[in-house]
Amino acid sequence: MRVMVIALSRRGYPVGREAARACAGRGRVEEVRLCVPAAALDKDEEATGDLPATVRLEPLPADLPALIAQAFTNRQALVMVMAVGIAVRLVAPHLRSKTTDPAVVVIDEVGRQAVSLVSGHLGGANELAGFLAASLGAQAVITTASDLHRVKPLDVVLARSGITPEPHRALAGFMGRLLDGGRLWLAVEEGLEAYTGWARDFPQIEVVTGEGTVPPAPEPLMLLTCRRSAAHLQARRSAPTLYLHPRCLAAGVGCRRGVTATEVREAVLAALEAGQYSPLSLAALHTLEAKLAEAGLVEAGRALGVPVRGFSPAQLQSCLERHPELTRSARVQARMGVEGVCEPASLLGAQGAKLLVPKMIVGRVTVALGAEFAGRPALAACLSSVSAQEG
Template identity: 40%
Template sequence: MAGEVLRQGAGEVGDLAVVALTPAGKALAGRLAAAWNEAGGSARVYHPSSSLGSLVRTLWGRHEGLVFVMAVGIVVRVLAPLLRDKWRDPAVVVVDEGGRFAVSLLGGHWGGANGLARRVAALLGAVPVVTTATDVQGKTAVDLLARQWGFLPVPREGVKAVNRALLEGKRLVFYTEWQLPAEGEAPPFDRVRPLREGPGPGPGNPEEVPVFVTSREVSPLPAAACCLCPPSLAAGIGCRRGVSAGEIEAALAEACRRAGRRRESLGVLATHSAKLNERGLREAARSLGVPLFFFTSQILQGILDRVPGLRDVEFVRRQMGVGNVCETAALAAVPEGTLVLPKLKLGRVTVALAEAGLLWSASGREMRRI
């Protein structure tokens, strides 16, 4: 379902809940929270008034990261009923009361727990404990790279296969339609090739594993391969009053299919400011994990005047104050955008898709479409 499309995972963990049980643990938790807040993050200390399990259930999903100052065994038992999978669980780090070790327990890559453990350890003068195989071998997992860029890695089984191949010593080759960051986060440049040079359906080099950096559907996708989907698509939406989130999500899925784009690359929904109170739109954006932008008639008219070839419909103008909503809203929502799907009517919803020509990685590095 559309709610499975996640936008978690971009950048470092910034918002923390620090949970402690004993007086010594509370003192250490207070020291960590103070240091974290001083460094520009947001941390709050919690301690259960009665049940630890009840407190953790309340905190689960409300913070990007959870730091427990207590024994690992206690944390494992209290978290067990709440766990879903590596893509949806938050970062969890456990620190002993003596402040000697910071253990990345859960969500090491996609959740950001490995990086969180290292930052917590640095603040406390502790030793970070990271056990994920790629980190132990000094290699960058493909889902960690996706997190650093703010992209979504799919399919999940393909991500596992790619990381497994990486551990076996195979080379990852990136086929991309984006200029990747020039330093720090980038793979070696001898392994970055244009998307059009991607391998065909036949057997490729057995020592190379393809990673496709694109919003496009790659078909057929090799078994040991994955896609890193940039949040580059904007969906401009028009709808009848009272339309449901389900209708909107179904229309978006069909629009992406017809455009040959992956739904995971939807980065923003956009519409006319007259739709400000449409509950279905807000619920659809929340389900997809993307922002919802509202544009006035004046802004949309500016797009209509500037971009050649857009239709100016008199009936729409009488109703909305501008003769084009879907296409202009999509183009207004992304920098240097181009229309990849003109207005498409699907039941009570109309959709247009635009793709950005410019993105920024989670650390602020510029990436342009090529």
């Protein structure tokens, strides 16, 4: 994590300095950029020398809006030692989404309150405000409803479980229903039962699998699935539907030398499209370890938001021997020392569970999809029951 601390006034510099020191000592923090008025540096030269090595101290630039823009671009947390009203006006033009905005915490210049202002849950501002309050002897000010009512925030629980909601904007309505004590239904794609442990944190959520009972038509429904959103179903439902995508799909990728990120990305998306799977359920790209040197492959993983992992030729060949049904290529054997890459890589990445989409050739890329679950990848029973109710 990279943090920026801004002390707007010389009076607030001591608080900003201690906040930066506390952040530097926190786990997972790589660097803290501490920006303070130049006058404070001139007056307190001795105090600046005892800061941790990970704190970069610099004078506050004249263009403060540009500095805030930098924080929203390349920092995961922003600590502002100033009045809340000033902080609100500074960050407002840069707010985009709770899923991407950094955590913003505001501390008054005498260190009495640490206010979680932006991205309290997913960004971690609530947690950071509590940490800074404890470090400075201040009071944390948390205003998110779930924290006030002692209900776990659904967005954080899902994120920590590796599950992505779609559409994210619908999440607030489902969380509101939990806060009001309402009942929610979670229909689970067969084989994904292992991804439902998080639901135990919410007594109002009823989990149904396979041919279990689905909710009445007016009831909000959550679908745990690796499939793309069923737009036709949503159009026929009179209540919101929230799709929950676990990271359970492994893409095996083979490629020619010099392949571009665009080529790899388009090939992976084509495989997902062929199986009607959601990109939000993609967990990683897997390939031959020698291919980890391909910049285009690594960049494609970054663009898709997933890691890229490699297997040795011996590991891939061993997988091929265990699975005689997989595709083999004498040409690949001659060039890479193994009879195939994408299919065994996808199975190894998915821990050998199931091959969903066999080898596809898309330009200079080969790709296959495996899944970390057993059973048929469909919500046929649940979806047909819902469609029958809506029809």
